[in-house]
Amino acid sequence: MNSIPIQALGEFIGTFVLVLLGDGVVAGVSLSKSKANGAGWVAISFGWGFAVTMGIYTSAFLGPAHLNPAVTIGMALAGKFPWSGVLPFTIAQILGAFVGAVLVWIHYGPHWKATKDEAAILGTFATGPAIRSYFANFMSEVIGTFVLVFSLLAFTRGQFTAGLNPVIVGILIIVIGLSLGGTTGYAINPARDLGPRLAHAILPIQNKGGSDWAYSWVPIVGPLVGGILGAGLFVILP
Template sequence: MQDSLMLQLLGEFIGTLVLILLGDGVVAAVSLKKSKAYGSGWVAIALGWGLAVTLGVYCSGFLSPAHLNPAVTLGMAIAGLFPWAYVIPYIIAQILGGIVGAVLVWINYYPHWQETDDPEAILGVFATGPAIRNYPMNFISEFIGTFVLVFALLAFTRGKFTDGLNPMVVGVLITSIGFSLGGTTGYAINPARDLGPRIAHQILPIANKGKSDWSYSWVPILGPMAGGALGALIYLLIP
């Protein structure tokens, strides 16, 4: 049992690392000066994040359920599809994967931080932030997006997909949430996706960086956890 848990934690670590490396990587490509993708815009980011989730799941699904998201782990536990004893270890592995993935993004784009003189753009590579800072509404946006995510993932468990297709469907779900709901907060919908890279932003010697905006950090943590929990509870009400 212990060996099985360790393999699952390795899967969550690797999957979240890949998720952040490719997801924050596309934001870096679009946001950092002298990148060949500089200025590509929201469409590139939303598509890039959808692909990042898909590939993160493919890279880890042979080791773990590939939650890659504390809100998903919590939702699956509430729905009775995941053991409560594994929730905290999974969340720790996911956050650690997020930190390491963000460090790799920093290394990959190392010369570009010096060329980018906008601290907010640099922080935006690592962590989410609101288009309009209104904490209650920002919380609600993260809540709604993650409610959709977790409810849909649970609904998918009642359907039948061709072997190997499920990660692609999850990627489409993330892309849809990004296009439709993500413009308000940058759609963390995943506490590990925001907290891990925000920690990396805090500790790394990134050229031209500013503050890590910890005053906002509770929104992409609590909003997704609450939204995911309600998504699971509503799912349980359906016969």
């Protein structure tokens, strides 16, 4: 097994790929004059699911490919990952997400100027609520991440054909997106939201507005609570 620093490198690479492709599909759907403009929520949900699968495949040779601090903490609570790796993994995941978001900005260069909708631009990077209600939004993130982390831990007790696990995880992300994601855009991953939100705040993006830091705690705290609850349920089951 690789050392924690090498595994953390895998987390950086995997989360970078995850956000580059995941935020990339949102940009394609949301930004003006994109050929994918208007493709809708189904395209975004499938795009994020495939992005997670590719993120895992491109990094699993280096480590466990959590790509998500809520998953890392859940795995540690369940005794499947050492606590000493939680902080390095979390830092690597946030940095990978930040760099992935920067590349999305570069890739869609002229489309920022063509897009006048500040909310659409922010939504390319970070999540936001369909209806702003902090308690309801928080519970959406808790529930979505609970399903994610509990399911991932349940998968560890099953048997899949060699190499198929990333595809199953991608399908799980698609299902969560289609069923539970319409309320908040389903961050279910603090790094996936925080890294790109920081990129949105820092980068000289044309036509951007504020980064909505007042909401930012929801996609950070909600997934962490949901991950802890998912791991807690898994641990007490026989």
